[in-house]
Structure formats: C-alpha cells, structure tokens
Amino acid sequence: MRVLILGSAAGGGLPQWNCGCANCRAARERGLDRTQSTVAISADGERWILLNASPDLRQQLARHAALWPRSARGTPIRAVVLTDGEIDHTLGLLLLRENGSPLPVYAPAGVAALLRAEWPLFRVLGAYSGVEARRLPEREAVALADAAGAPLGITCTTVAVARRPPRYASATSAGPFDVGLRLRDDRTGGTLAYVPTARGVDPAVELVARAADLLLFDGTFWSDGELRALGVAAPSAREMGHLPVGDPGGSLAELPRLGAKRTVLVHINNTNPILAANSPERRALEASRIEVAEDGMEFEL
Numbered sequence: 001m002r003v004l005i006l007g008s009a010a011g012g013g014l015p016q017w018n019c020g021c022a023n024c025r026a027a028r029e030r031g032l033d034r035t036q037s038t039v040a041i042s043a044d045g046e047r048w049i050l051l052n053a054s055p056d057l058r059q060q061l062a063r064h065a066a067l068w069p070r071s072a073r074g075t076p077i078r079a080v081v082l083t084d085g086e087i088d089h090t091l092g093l094l095l096l097r098e099n100g101s102p103l104p105v106y107a108p109a110g111v112a113a114l115l116r117a118e119w120p121l122f123r124v125l126g127a128y129s130g131v132e133a134r135r136l137p138e139r140e141a142v143a144l145a146d147a148a149g150a151p152l153g154i155t156c157t158t159v160a161v162a163r164r165p166p167r168y169a170s171a172t173s174a175g176p177f178d179v180g181l182r183l184r185d186d187r188t189g190g191t192l193a194y195v196p197t198a199r200g201v202d203p204a205v206e207l208v209a210r211a212a213d214l215l216l217f218d219g220t221f222w223s224d225g226e227l228r229a230l231g232v233a234a235p236s237a238r239e240m241g242h243l244p245v246g247d248p249g250g251s252l253a254e255l256p257r258l259g260a261k262r263t264v265l266v267h268i269n270n271t272n273p274i275l276a277a278n279s280p281e282r283r284a285l286e287a288s289r290i291e292v293a294e295d296g297m298e299f300e301l
C-alpha cells in the first residue's frame with residue numbers, strides 16, 4: 001500500500017490566517033506551509049482513496065503527480081473515507097463536486113447523519129456530482145470498492161474513539177462522531193492505522209493500532225492548555241477531544257506500547273512546539289522514535 005500524507009496540519013493549517021503565534025510567524029517569514037489534515041492511499045498506485053477531505057484539497061491534489069487526472073475528467077480518486085465530520089476533514093468534499101459521477105464516501109453512521117442534516121454537504125452535493133454514501137459499521141472489515149463495486153485491494157475496519165460531536169452539532173447524540181481506521185492491503189498484508197483524533201490511547205485505539213506497520217496518530221496539541229496559554233479563549237485539548245502529546249499520560253508516553261513499526265504524528269495544530277525542529281519537545285519525541293509528519297511524506301507498506 002502506498003500512503004501519501006497530503007496535509008499534516010490540524011484545522012487552520014500553518015500559518016493560520018488569523019494567528020500570530022511563534023510557529024505561524026516563523027512560517028510566514030520562511031515561506032513554510034502545512035496544509036490541513038488529509039491522507040491518500042492506494043494498493044496499486046493507480047486507484048486512490050482519500051482519508052478525509054481537507055479545505056486544501058485542490059492544492060494537495062495538484063502537488064502529487066500520482067493524483068493527477070489521466071484524461072479529461074479522468075481522476076484516479078475512487079473513494080473517500082471519513083473519520084469524522086469536522087469541517088477540516090470534510091469541507092474538501094465540496095471541492096470534488098465536478099466529479100463525473102457520484103463519489104463513494106465511506107463514513108461512520110453518526111458522521112453520515114451530520115452530513116445530511118447539521119452540515120448538509122451530502123444534500124448540497126446532490127445537485128452536483130452527488131455522493132454515494134456507504135456505511136462503515138463499527139468493528140466490521142469492509143472491502144473498499146470503487147463506484148462500480150470493484151474492490152480497491154484495501155480492507156478497512158473502524159473503531160469509535162470516544163469524542164464529542166462537532167461544535168456545529170453540539171446537541172446531537174447519535175454517534176459515532178469519530179473513528180480510528182485500520183487499513184490492510186489485501187495483497188501485501190501491510191497495515192496502516194489512521195487515528196487523527198483521539199481522546200486517549202484506550203482499548204479502541206489499541207484495537208486498530210496494535211503492531212501496525214504505520215500508525216498515524218493525533219498530534220494536535222503538546223499540552224492541554226496550549227491555546228489558553230497564548231491568550232486564546234478556547235477549550236483545552238482534552239475538552240476538544242485531543243490527547244495532548246507531552247502531558248502526563250499523553251501520547252508521547254502511551255504510544256510506544258502499541259508496538260507500531262513506525263509512529264508518525266499528524267493533524268498538528270500550528271501552536272504545537274513540536275513544529276519547531278530544534279525545540280526540546282521535538283527532541284523528546286525523537287528520543288522515543290516518534291516522528292512528526294510533513295506534507296508530502298510517503299510510505300510503502
């Protein structure tokens with residue numbers, strides 16, 4: 001399986017339009033850029049599946065030749081899998097509206113319901129390409145397939161990771177609103193665990209991540225009070241449903257016991273000190289052999 005990290009940043013990206021934190025200032029001055037959280041995978045290098053669809057999808061697809069159209073309207077993107085209904089993981093669906101036929105979109109039940117009601121992307125897209133909404137029943141292996149039903153060579157198992165509904169639907173109760181994915185290449189047996197949002201390293205996360213060849217995990221915040229420490233009136237990392245990396249009981253301490261061959265943090269907020277290459281926080285990660293994703297990183301599993 002080929003794995004391409006299209007975007008490594010959390011919502012807002014780096015630099016974030018209204019943020020003057022040290023990382024965002026440095027990014028502007030040095031012309032650095034991190035786009036918002038999305039991954040692309042393929043078993044055959046020809047037909048691709050997007051894991052989430054960020055607001056930066058247009059530029060992300062333009063940056064990778066493997067994702068360029070092969071002919072007039074000949075996109076190699078065959079399906080999208082959503083882990084949640086957050087704006088930074090779904091808005092990009094609108095950018096795929098020129099697709100020639102309804103795009104298969106796999107989503108957990110609670111997320112599909114949000115996209116029909118509170119954040120009605122499925123309804124809006126109905127007037128354009130349309131969406132073929134497909135279910136991702138919890139803890140069932142689903143063979144991902146293209147619009148015609150042809151298998152794409154990758155099997156997906158989802159596990160609900162305990163989180164709250166998105167802010168735009170805070171009163172909704174029917175989840176799951178967030179899942180972690182275990183994706184297995186049918187031919188090579190290579191496994192990718194994709195958990196871009198997680199409140200903890202709990203048994204659910206263990207189920208998808210244990211001994212994976214590659215674990216892409218929630219690296220949103222280093223510390224629980226990271227935003228408030230900058231004077232931003234915001235919930236804490238844990239209140240937002242993101243396990244802080246560096247706090248006691250955080251992912252730096254908890255991830256190594258999962259035994260993944262490689263562990264790479266994704267969905268990194270622009271305020272996170274691990275983005276500075278020479279920070280003590282980055283060195284602490286390196287000492288535990290946990291990597292920080294970059295846009296454009298590639299893996300073969």
Ligand code: MLT
Binds near residue numbers: 086087197241
């Ligand atoms: C999250 O990952 O918690 C959300 O994307 C935050 C947000 O942008 O509202």
Ligand code: MN
Binds near residue numbers: 010011086088089267
């Ligand atoms: Mn997010």
Ligand code: ZN
Binds near residue numbers: 016019271
């Ligand atoms: Zn910032």
